[in-house]
Amino acid sequence: MKIEVYNDWDHIPKAIVQGEEIAVLAWDGEYRKGDNIEFSGLEPNKYYFVRIDGAMAESYVYITESTVKFPIPFYEKKESLNPLAFAGNRHYVSIRKAKEKEIGVYRNLALNPFDRHEEFGVYPHASANVETRGESVFEAKNATDGILATPSHGEWPFESWGINRQDDAELTIDFGREVNIDEIRLYTRADFPHDNWWVQGTLEFSDGSSEIIKMEKKCGEPHIFDIKKTGISKIKLCNLIKADDPSPFPALTQIEVYGTDL
Numbered sequence: 128m129k130i131e132v133y134n135d136w137d138h139i140p141k142a143i144v145q146g147e148e149i150a151v152l153a154w155d156g157e158y159r160k161g162d163n164i165e166f167s168g169l170e171p172n173k174y175y176f177v178r179i180d181g182a183m184a185e186s187y188v189y190i191t192e193s194t195v196k197f198p199i200p201f202y203e204k205k206e207s208l209n210p211l212a213f214a215g216n217r218h219y220v221s222i223r224k225a226k227e228k229e230i231g232v233y234r235n236l237a238l239n240p241f242d243r244h245e246e247f248g249v250y251p252h253a254s255a256n257v258e259t260r261g262e263s264v265f266e267a268k269n270a271t272d273g274i275l276a277t278p279s280h281g282e283w284p285f286e287s288w289g290i291n292r293q294d295d296a297e298l299t300i301d302f303g304r305e306v307n308i309d310e311i312r313l314y315t316r317a318d319f320p321h322d323n324w325w326v327q328g329t330l331e332f333s334d335g336s337s338e339i340i341k342m343e344k345k346c347g348e349p350h351i352f353d354i355k356k357t358g359i360s361k362i363k364l365c366n367l368i369k370a371d372d373p374s375p376f377p378a379l380t381q382i383e384v385y386g387t388d389l
Contacts, residue, residue, distance in 0.1 A: 130144050173224065174187065184240045191303060206286075250301060252268075307358070312350065
């Protein structure tokens with residue numbers, strides 16, 4: 128495996144490291160616009176643990192490509208991230224192969240701080256049919272980054288999935304492989320009175336089944352649904368119904384999907 132930092136315009140490496148089971152890149156220097164972190168020499172359709180920056184949590188991911196590129200975010204694209212991420216002149220990046228005994232562990236299968244807006248062969252991956260004004264602080268991936276701050280909206284740590292008042296808003300979690308699940312948790316945003324909330328929604332599963340879920344006004348506490356499914360590769364949250372409240376702004380701070388790899 129290899130980790131490489133380079134800029135698109137010249138592709139000259141700023142830093143590079145290689146390893147067999149694990150690769151750790153600790154380097155001095157500043158990221159510039161156009162810089163990328165590239166992971167190569169990967170085995171497709173395998174499980175890895177990736178830490179894209181020292182200020183971000185490690186991600187347990189399923190990677191389907193031999194090479195994965197992560198463009199360094201700047202300006203508005205960075206507002207959904209910890210301000211310390213990719214900042215300064217000392218950085219830490221790592222990737223390691225998951226051990227066999229780690230692959231079957233019960234966990235939140237939707238969690239992925241390493242996700243990016245575009246699909247790039249790393250799963251779980253969050254996407255949606257609408258994101259408020261196309262701003263990073265309202266992207267679908269914010270709902271799977273592990274940050275549970277619900278009392279406000281906007282820049283980190285209050286990033287969320289925003290639906291731009293769209294009644295047919297849908298959020299999809301693609302696991303990239305089949306998983307077994309037994310619990311789903313939704314943390315709805317609670318920036319009242321700015322926010323509205325949902326009283327009902329539907330969870331659709333890749334096996335063709337669906338579950339209608341009921342919700343209520345909550346602040347900080349999750350909506351917990353005991354839903355058992357086997358061999359699921361995707362989940363869609365849809366058919367969302369707002370409460371009878373003057374605010375037109377319901378939003379989702381986080382979705383957690385608990386279970387195991389199939």
